[in-house]
Amino acid sequence: MPLQYINEMLGLPELQLHSVLSQNATEVHLEASPVAYKQPCPICHSEQSVKRDGRNKSRKIRHVSIFGKKCFLHIPSLRLACARCNIGFVWSYTWVGPKEQYSRLFRSQTVNQALGSTAAHSARMQEAPASTVQRMHQEALPAENERLLEQAWRQAKDTPELVLGIDDFAIKKGHTYNTGIHDLRGETMLDLLAGRKLDALRAYAEQHPDFLNLNPKAVVMDLAQTYHTWISECFPKAIRIADRFHVHGYVIESVQAVRKSVQSTLSPRAKIILKSHHRLLNPPADSLPEKSRTQLNQLLAFSPLLREVWEWKEAFTHWYDYSPNLHVAQLGFTRWCQQGEAIKHEAVQSALKTMRNWEEEIVNYHHCRWTNATVEGRHNRIKAYQRRHYFTRNRRCYKAGILIECNRQRLLG
Known part of the structure; x- marks a missing residue:
């Protein structure tokens, strides 16, 4: 196959392929270089005074698979110098981070597989070390969670007749519980807070003014007095519905x-x-x-x-x-x-x-026929996540993973 078609398959227009270095039954190694000759200076953002100043050892980058084989790109690490700013810098590629061995597209594909299953499964699919996939997954969680949560909260605030669902699920039955706040109309999970006692719920409301700024028409809960007391304090005008x-x-x-x-x-x-x-x-x-x-x-x-x-x-x-x-x-x-x-x-x-x-x-x-049926289904998804990840000890990663698990399919389609 001509190199120009392989270049289109890779989806990297800033690179130009030169040759196929080697290939076997499992791997293919390609040599490539930037299409442009120079890059702007990171300080003055101009190319006029920039010139090439040699190259370091070439970089070997793992990219997404092609032809059912692992793909490795060998690219030059070009040194550049700006005479105006009197600095030296290295060529910056947009499709791979500095000092990284995996392309951004490969990392995104691997993380997407891990979000729906486990890091071990994604590692087997990509034929990559499980520890590497786990690290990619942990690094991607905060940004992905923040993006999805921002979208979910914006959707909840814009909903004219918002209906919230409040329910808890067990981390350890009879000992430790988490409380979930759900947008029933938007079918998303807005937040997850530790515990289910009234003091913990009140502390959450004080620390999160965005929650108090919501204007729900109704809130669906079970018959726990704690939840009804809390909601009557936060949203006195909301209709409190006992979950069917x-x-x-x-x-x-x-x-x-x-x-x-x-x-x-x-x-x-x-x-x-x-x-x-x-x-x-x-x-x-x-x-x-x-x-x-x-x-x-x-x-x-x-x-x-x-x-x-x-x-x-x-x-x-x-x-x-x-x-x-x-x-x-x-x-x-x-x-x-x-x-x-x-x-x-x-x-x-x-x-x-x-x-x-x-x-x-x-x-x-x-008044309005809403139940926590979708919330109960979401709890099954959370329990499956907890079993897959063996009850992640890091609270930040645990919370982000659950929120992504509950919102990703709805918000991303």
């Missing part, structure tokens, strides 16, 4: 508690059937296939109490899905609570107590 997933979890827990109490009174055969298919009680009946519905009817036939609490759970799902407006939702919620009061079981009464305590936040769902 977490609210529905309380009802499902009561159904399973009734199932366990009923299960202990059944015959051994019926007990085995109910225990092995207990998950059929959780989803809406409409979402089950025909075979699962038949099995569900078999389970409900074991106990009138189980059927009654299951119908109560189904009524709650129907209330969420089909309440046309806030007024109808308030009336429907009252009727649903009255339906639950007729069920004489401790678990149901406990769930009803929680529902009444959070009635306003639960009914607020019908």
Whole structure:
């Protein structure tokens, strides 16, 4: 192939290829030099008084692969001198940094592969040392994170009816947690703060005025009192919505508690059937296939109490899905609570107590139907990232890596 076409494949218009030094099954070595004869002086920015002053040892630069082979460019390290400023300097290439052995395009390609997987995987793909890829990844994180965060915050500030999502996820279950702040409408993660206690949340708001400058229409959270207190202090006009997933979890827990109490009174055969298919009680009946519905009817036939609490759970799902407006939702919620009061079981009464305590936040769902579903999906992505990177110890890199992991696909398409 002619050298001019290889030059186009490399994407380096400032270089001119001279020859192929060597090639084998895995590598190709190319000799190249700058197209221009001189460069401007870094002080006076003029070429008039600049002249060449010899060359140092040539540089060997790893570039992106061509023809399925590793590509190495051998370029001259030209010495230049400016008579006006009386200084000497070395030719500066825009596609590779000074004293670097890898081109910027190679580094960008390698980092992009590492961001979606691991440094070890990217190293195998590029046939480069894993430690080198890891270093490139760590160096690229701050700038990439800052760029994506700036775009995410600008998008959140420009959103006319901003909806925020607040939720925590575990670093170590039962011990250490992080709290994420999410733009639900823009599907981005705005920030990550350590801890989930009220003092930590208040300290974050004091240290980040950009957060207080947001003007959210609504904020979606679980039923943690800490979050509701914090949001009511930061955004008193925002609608506080109890996340449907977490609210529905309380009802499902009561159904399973009734199932366990009923299960202990059944015959051994019926007990085995109910225990092995207990998950059929959780989803809406409409979402089950025909075979699962038949099995569900078999389970409900074991106990009138189980059927009654299951119908109560189904009524709650129907209330969420089909309440046309806030007024109808308030009336429907009252009727649903009255339906639950007729069920004489401790678990149901406990769930009803929680529902009444959070009635306003639960009914607020019908102001604007937003949930933290995308946030929960993002938590799965974060957990996968933590497993891949073995819980990165450096807090700065850990935070930047998670924010990039959550925002990169959405903001970059």
